[in-house]
Amino acid sequence: MIVLHGYRLVYVRTRKTASTSLEIALSRLAGPDDIVTALSPRDEALRREAGGRPPQNHFHPGLVPGPGPVAQGIAGRVRFHNHMPARHIRAELGDQWDRYVTFTVERSPYDKVTSLYFHQYRDPSDRPPIDYFIETGEFADALNWPLYTDTGSRVIVDHVLRDEALDDGFDQLVAAGLPDLDLPRAKAHFRPPHSHYRDVLTSAARRAIEAVYAPEFEMHGYTW
Secondary structure (H helix, E strand, C coil), X not given: CEEECCXXXXXXXXXXXXXXXXXXXXXXXXXXXXXXXXXXXXXXXXXXXXXXXXXXXXXXXXXXXXXXXCCCCCCCCECCXXXXXXXXXXXXXXXXXXXXXXXXXXXXXXXXXHHHHHHHCCXXXXXXXXXHHHHCCHHHHHCCHHHCECCCCCECCCEEEEHHHHHHHHHHHHHCCCCCCCCCCCXXXXXXXXXCHHHHCCHHHXXXXXXXXXXXXXXXXXXX
């Protein structure tokens, strides 16, 4: 997640939605007082290459971090962390949340699960069948609904952009004062090219996804 005070903008990071690319791009706009949360070591290297700001202002006040990385979400140490739910960010920011433009990105659950499958099992020689991935429950790790809703399942961000139409979504943010962004595709190489979810997901996998991701289907109207 990122908070850009100068632009009065809060980005709530979701899973499997080009979030690393977007966070790297937004960190290029960050000033010294803005909040930038930590990425993985590999992605931090990509951020450095892209000229983005490293993690900053994400610890609780007064904490001086050591030289090593700190795991995300450790109580009492990390105040803001990656994939932090919007309701927790709102609690930390107080009235700034209401005064800032808040946004996140969502993507078809079919596509998210397919992307997560190839990300988890990158070696084709060691990749289990998709139905095994479903049976383990790992496929539910891309459920983003709890990240941008409150405990009553109400969406609490101003904008939910579509990963499939990010350019159109960014027009809304540009109108709110954000500069145009050049997005690096940080993790696109994990998924084989031309691997459409319809060619990967079985009937059983489709039914499981539609059950677990039901709120996202209902809210955003994604179809097969």
